[in-house]
Amino acid sequence: MKHNFGAGPGILPHEVLKQAAAAVVDFGGIGLSILEISHRSPEFESVLDEAVKLVKELFSVPEGYSVLFLQGGASTQFALAPYNLLPEGGKAAYLETGVWANKALKEAKFFGDVEIVASSKDKNFTYIPKDYKIPADAAYFHITSNNTIYGTQLQQFPKSPVPMVCDMSSDIFSRKIDVADFGLIYAGAQKNMGPAGVTLVIVKDSLLGKTGRKIPAMFNYQVQVEGGSMYNTPPVFAIYVSMLTLNWLKSKGGVEAIEKENIAKARVLYEEIDRNPLFKPVCEVEDRSHMNVCFVMENPELEKPFLKLCDDKGIVGIKGHRSVGGFRASIYNALPITSVYVLIDAMQEFAEKNK
Amino acid sequence: MKHNFGAGPGILPHEVLKQAAAAVVDFGGIGLSILEISHRSPEFESVLDEAVKLVKELFSVPEGYSVLFLQGGASTQFALAPYNLLPEGGKAAYLETGVWANKALKEAKFFGDVEIVASSKDKNFTYIPKDYKIPADAAYFHITSNNTIYGTQLQQFPKSPVPMVCDMSSDIFSRKIDVADFGLIYAGAQKNMGPAGVTLVIVKDSLLGKTGRKIPAMFNYQVQVEGGSMYNTPPVFAIYVSMLTLNWLKSKGGVEAIEKENIAKARVLYEEIDRNPLFKPVCEVEDRSHMNVCFVMENPELEKPFLKLCDDKGIVGIKGHRSVGGFRASIYNALPITSVYVLIDAMQEFAEKNK
Known part of the structure; x- marks a missing residue:
C-alpha cells in the first residue's frame, strides 16, 4: 500500500x-x-x-x-x-x-x-x-x-x-x-x-x-x-x-468535518518536525499550511537515506520542491491520518538510527 | 451490446x-x-x-x-x-x-x-x-x-x-x-x-x-x-x-488502414440511404462526410418509430442535430463496420414494415 x-x-x-x-x-x-x-x-x-x-x-x-x-x-x-x-x-x-x-x-x-x-x-x-x-x-x-x-x-x-x-x-x-x-x-x-x-x-x-x-x-x-x-x-x-x-x-461530514481532520493531521506532523532533532521546519509557525507541510534536514546529507527509508515504507511524493529543497508532505483531504502516522514513525525510526 | x-x-x-x-x-x-x-x-x-x-x-x-x-x-x-x-x-x-x-x-x-x-x-x-x-x-x-x-x-x-x-x-x-x-x-x-x-x-x-x-x-x-x-x-x-x-x-495499421475502413463503412451506409425508399440523403454527393452520415425521412412521422426500433437494437446516438433534423450516424474510427450493418439491417427491416 x-x-x-x-x-x-x-x-x-x-x-x-x-x-x-x-x-x-x-x-x-x-x-x-x-x-x-x-x-x-x-x-x-x-x-x-x-x-x-x-x-x-x-x-x-x-x-x-x-x-x-x-x-x-x-x-x-x-x-x-x-x-x-x-x-x-x-x-x-x-x-x-x-x-x-x-x-x-x-x-x-x-x-x-x-x-x-x-x-x-x-x-x-x-x-x-x-x-x-x-x-x-x-x-x-x-x-x-x-x-x-x-x-x-x-x-x-x-x-x-x-x-x-x-x-x-x-x-x-x-x-x-x-x-x-x-x-x-x-x-x-x-x-x-x-x-x-x-x-x-x-x-x-x-x-x-x-x-x-x-x-x-x-x-x-x-x-x-x-x-x-x-x-x-x-x-x-x-x-x-x-x-x-x-x-x-x-x-464524510462536509468541509467542517474534514477541516478538523486536516488540522489534526497537520498538528501531529508539525509536532514531530519540531521535536525530531534531525528535521527542522521551513515556515513561520503562524503561517504554516495545513495542506503542504515543508521541512528540511539539519544535515542535508541524510536526505537521500531518509527518502530511501520512506520509499521502503510506501511513502511517496515527499521530495520538496527544488526552490525549497528538503521535504514536502502534502496532506490533502483524501490522505488518511494513518498515512501521516506512517511518515511520523519513519521519521522517528530514522532519528533513532542516526542518533 | x-x-x-x-x-x-x-x-x-x-x-x-x-x-x-x-x-x-x-x-x-x-x-x-x-x-x-x-x-x-x-x-x-x-x-x-x-x-x-x-x-x-x-x-x-x-x-x-x-x-x-x-x-x-x-x-x-x-x-x-x-x-x-x-x-x-x-x-x-x-x-x-x-x-x-x-x-x-x-x-x-x-x-x-x-x-x-x-x-x-x-x-x-x-x-x-x-x-x-x-x-x-x-x-x-x-x-x-x-x-x-x-x-x-x-x-x-x-x-x-x-x-x-x-x-x-x-x-x-x-x-x-x-x-x-x-x-x-x-x-x-x-x-x-x-x-x-x-x-x-x-x-x-x-x-x-x-x-x-x-x-x-x-x-x-x-x-x-x-x-x-x-x-x-x-x-x-x-x-x-x-x-x-x-x-x-x-x-490497426495506422491512418491508411483506418481510412479504408472508414470509406467502407460510409459507402455501405450511403448506399442504403440512397436505396431505401423511406430515407433520403442531406448533402451533395461529392461532399459527403465519411465521419457523420446525415439523412432524413421522406415521411417525418416515421422518425419516432424508427428511433424506437433503433433503441430496441442497441443503436444509440443517431438522432440528428436540431438544425438539420432527421438522423446522424457518426461512424468514427472506433465504430466497427458490424455496427453499421446493424443499422442498415434496422433500416431495411423498418422499410419492410412500412411498405
Missing part, C-alpha cells in the same frame, strides 16, 4: 477511484463508458448539475454567485481574472506570497496596472505578509490562499475594501470559508477536488460585464455562466470524478 | 476503455491511480512523450512542427489561432462551412479583419463551396475539414497561397493528410482521438511570434511549445487515454 503525499495531482479517495474505474467501462449500467457519452445526454447533465449542487452545498454559496467547471487550470484563470474584472486603464492589487502569486500578477499586467501591496519574497516566501494596505481604487485584490511550494497558508483572510479574488487551488474544500468574502474564487481540481483537467470557478455575477473590454467567448465568464459550463464540450470525466470526490466529502 | 453512433464525445475502442479503467485503479503496477500521480513523474512524462511520438508517427509530421496537448477544446483554439497568427491590423480568410466555422471566424474578429472567402450558408451548409479565391494578403486561411452537424467534408484540401489553419476536430486521424499543407491543425480529442478534455495542436514553429502582440502565457503557443505541453498541469488522464487510442490506431 502506498501513502501518497504528492503535491498534485494528488491523492483521491479509494472509493472514488473504484467508482470512476467502473464508469470508464460502463457508466451507471447504460452499456457505454463515461468517456463516450454526449455531454448533452441526460446522464452527464445530471452529473454536472450534481457537481454544481455539491459545491453550493459544501461551501454554502450564497445567491448571486455562479459555479463553473472550466478547463485550463489556475494558470488560465491568472489571465481570465483580469480579462474579466480589470477595466481598461484600471489597476489590480496583488499579494505576492510565492511563485504562483507572481505568475498570476504577471498575467494581470497584460490587462492593466498591477500594484503589489506586499511580498514575502525577501525570505523566500516562508511567511505571509500581514501589514499592508489594499488600495480602495483597485478593481480587485488577489490572494493565493495556500502556497503549495513553500507550505504557507493564509490562516485568516484580510478584510478588503475591493472585491477579493482568490486562487484556492491547493486548499479548496479543506476548510470553511465564507464565499461572500470573495468576488471570485478559482481552483485547479487536482489537489483536493478531483483529477487534473478541470478548474472550479465561483464568481459573483454582479462583477461581470463591467470592464468595457470585448472578450472572446471561451475567456468570457458571462458566456460560461450563460452556457452553464457547457458553451462547448466540457471535460466530462474530470467533472464526473470531481462530483464523486465532492460527494465523498459530503458523506 | 450498444452500437454507439453518437456525434461526440464519441465511441472509443473497447480495449482502450479496459486499459483506462485498470489505470484508474492502479497505473502500471505502481500502486497509484493515473488520476493521483504527478504530471512531473517519469511515469506520466513517458505517457506524454509516447502520445507526441504517436501523433508524429501516424501523421508523418515533418520537422519544424510542434505537437501540443492543450485544454479548452477547439472553441478555445478559435481564439488562440488568431491570437497567435493574426498580426495587429492584419486580415484572416475563412471558409464558412457551418456553425463551427462561423464560431471560429467570429472569434477572429476580436483580433483583426476577417474575410469570408465563400459560404454554403445559402443551402444550410449542405455542400462545400469550391470556387473561391484565397487572398494572398491574408495572414492565414481557415477551414473546417469535416462539418459534424451537416455531414459534409472537404474531400480535397485547397491549395492556399497563405498558411492554412484547419479545425480537424471531427475527422482527425480518420484519413491521410499531408501536415506540410498546413500551418496549424487543431482538434478536440473527443471524436476520433480520446475523451473530452484535451485538444491536439500541430503548429508550424516558424509561424509563431510574428504578430507583434503580447500574449498571456496560457494562450501563447510559443510558451506551450517551450513547456512541452507542461507549462502548467496538463489534463493527465485525457492525454493518457488519447495515447492509448493512438496506440490502438497504430496497431
Whole structure:
C-alpha cells in the first residue's frame, strides 16, 4: 500500500477511484463508458448539475454567485481574472506570497496596472505578509490562499475594501470559508477536488460585464455562466470524478468535518518536525499550511537515506520542491491520518538510527 | 451490446476503455491511480512523450512542427489561432462551412479583419463551396475539414497561397493528410482521438511570434511549445487515454488502414440511404462526410418509430442535430463496420414494415 503525499495531482479517495474505474467501462449500467457519452445526454447533465449542487452545498454559496467547471487550470484563470474584472486603464492589487502569486500578477499586467501591496519574497516566501494596505481604487485584490511550494497558508483572510479574488487551488474544500468574502474564487481540481483537467470557478455575477473590454467567448465568464459550463464540450470525466470526490466529502461530514481532520493531521506532523532533532521546519509557525507541510534536514546529507527509508515504507511524493529543497508532505483531504502516522514513525525510526 | 453512433464525445475502442479503467485503479503496477500521480513523474512524462511520438508517427509530421496537448477544446483554439497568427491590423480568410466555422471566424474578429472567402450558408451548409479565391494578403486561411452537424467534408484540401489553419476536430486521424499543407491543425480529442478534455495542436514553429502582440502565457503557443505541453498541469488522464487510442490506431495499421475502413463503412451506409425508399440523403454527393452520415425521412412521422426500433437494437446516438433534423450516424474510427450493418439491417427491416 502506498501513502501518497504528492503535491498534485494528488491523492483521491479509494472509493472514488473504484467508482470512476467502473464508469470508464460502463457508466451507471447504460452499456457505454463515461468517456463516450454526449455531454448533452441526460446522464452527464445530471452529473454536472450534481457537481454544481455539491459545491453550493459544501461551501454554502450564497445567491448571486455562479459555479463553473472550466478547463485550463489556475494558470488560465491568472489571465481570465483580469480579462474579466480589470477595466481598461484600471489597476489590480496583488499579494505576492510565492511563485504562483507572481505568475498570476504577471498575467494581470497584460490587462492593466498591477500594484503589489506586499511580498514575502525577501525570505523566500516562508511567511505571509500581514501589514499592508489594499488600495480602495483597485478593481480587485488577489490572494493565493495556500502556497503549495513553500507550505504557507493564509490562516485568516484580510478584510478588503475591493472585491477579493482568490486562487484556492491547493486548499479548496479543506476548510470553511465564507464565499461572500470573495468576488471570485478559482481552483485547479487536482489537489483536493478531483483529477487534473478541470478548474472550479465561483464568481459573483454582479462583477461581470463591467470592464468595457470585448472578450472572446471561451475567456468570457458571462458566456460560461450563460452556457452553464457547457458553451462547448466540457471535460466530462474530470467533472464526473470531481462530483464523486465532492460527494465523498459530503458523506464524510462536509468541509467542517474534514477541516478538523486536516488540522489534526497537520498538528501531529508539525509536532514531530519540531521535536525530531534531525528535521527542522521551513515556515513561520503562524503561517504554516495545513495542506503542504515543508521541512528540511539539519544535515542535508541524510536526505537521500531518509527518502530511501520512506520509499521502503510506501511513502511517496515527499521530495520538496527544488526552490525549497528538503521535504514536502502534502496532506490533502483524501490522505488518511494513518498515512501521516506512517511518515511520523519513519521519521522517528530514522532519528533513532542516526542518533 | 450498444452500437454507439453518437456525434461526440464519441465511441472509443473497447480495449482502450479496459486499459483506462485498470489505470484508474492502479497505473502500471505502481500502486497509484493515473488520476493521483504527478504530471512531473517519469511515469506520466513517458505517457506524454509516447502520445507526441504517436501523433508524429501516424501523421508523418515533418520537422519544424510542434505537437501540443492543450485544454479548452477547439472553441478555445478559435481564439488562440488568431491570437497567435493574426498580426495587429492584419486580415484572416475563412471558409464558412457551418456553425463551427462561423464560431471560429467570429472569434477572429476580436483580433483583426476577417474575410469570408465563400459560404454554403445559402443551402444550410449542405455542400462545400469550391470556387473561391484565397487572398494572398491574408495572414492565414481557415477551414473546417469535416462539418459534424451537416455531414459534409472537404474531400480535397485547397491549395492556399497563405498558411492554412484547419479545425480537424471531427475527422482527425480518420484519413491521410499531408501536415506540410498546413500551418496549424487543431482538434478536440473527443471524436476520433480520446475523451473530452484535451485538444491536439500541430503548429508550424516558424509561424509563431510574428504578430507583434503580447500574449498571456496560457494562450501563447510559443510558451506551450517551450513547456512541452507542461507549462502548467496538463489534463493527465485525457492525454493518457488519447495515447492509448493512438496506440490502438497504430496497431490497426495506422491512418491508411483506418481510412479504408472508414470509406467502407460510409459507402455501405450511403448506399442504403440512397436505396431505401423511406430515407433520403442531406448533402451533395461529392461532399459527403465519411465521419457523420446525415439523412432524413421522406415521411417525418416515421422518425419516432424508427428511433424506437433503433433503441430496441442497441443503436444509440443517431438522432440528428436540431438544425438539420432527421438522423446522424457518426461512424468514427472506433465504430466497427458490424455496427453499421446493424443499422442498415434496422433500416431495411423498418422499410419492410412500412411498405
